[in-house]
Amino acid sequence: MQASTTPNETFPPGQTHHIFLGGNWVEGKEHVEIRFPYDRSVLVGRVAWANPDDASDALELAQQGAREMACWPLHRRAALLHRAAELIAARSERFAWLIVHEVGKPLKDARLEIVRAVAAVHLAAEEATRICGEVVPMDAVPGGEGRLAYTVRRPLGVIVGITGFNFPLLLDCHKIAPALAAGNAIVLKPAPETPITALELAAVFAEAGIPPGALSVLPAGDDIGEMLVRDERVAMITFTGSSAVGKHIREVAGYKRVTLELGNNSH
Secondary structure: OOOOOOHHHHOOOOOEEOEEEOOEEEOOOEEEEEEOOOOOOEEEEEEEEOOHHHHHHHHHHHHHHHHHHHHOOHHHHHHHHHHHHHHHHHOHHHHHHHHHHHHOOOHHHHHHHHHHHHHHHHHHHHHHOOOOOOEEOHHHOOOOOOOOEEOOOOOOOEEEEEOOOOOHHHHHHHHHHHHHHOOOEEEEEOOOOOHHHHHHHHHHHHHHOOOOOOEEEOOOOHHHHHHHHHOOOOOEEEEEEOHHHHHHHHHHOOOOEEEEEEOOOOO
């Protein structure tokens, strides 16, 4: 890793970070300062805050992006993800300081998180090439003799990912990479405390060659999360956070698929 002794030169305190909306950077109408948890100083600037119109636009774009991602062959999805992992690794020190400033995490732990995030994206790329169905033994029941049946896995469509603050890069990679590997589009709502890490990750995927609409990152509060969870354009929700919020998501999600990684203090 390349050492950095002047991180504030990389993240000017007055810098404004825009919303990543389906491949475009949008200025936004409202802005929020991101503060260092240790002393509440502004070390990485402020971020544009998404509103309901931004969220609706993201879902509309995601429907288009999902159609394109579903047409991508498996090797192309894998290549995209491997390229993104390489770019994260190349910017590891930048990500490390950003995690320190947003989360207050020790630099040593931030660097370890990046190693894990790079590995997670590479693993998702490998899994992209192993998506397959199965042959069903029809003759396991009378009347099935001479018949052949098989299953084929298809993308779900639009995925919503909602993440916690404690591992901002790793958790965002856990949401984005598998969704893309399976040929979906994803709208990510990162934790309100750590949106800039997610936006930096969006820039990585943009450089790696993600198609328009396949990824949006919406810095926002709980109101936008609630809107995304309830929207009928969403096929699946994947959430990491508190048990109380996870329970609420499950109750209001309707017939959507839901995966929950909920808070705990045990191993």
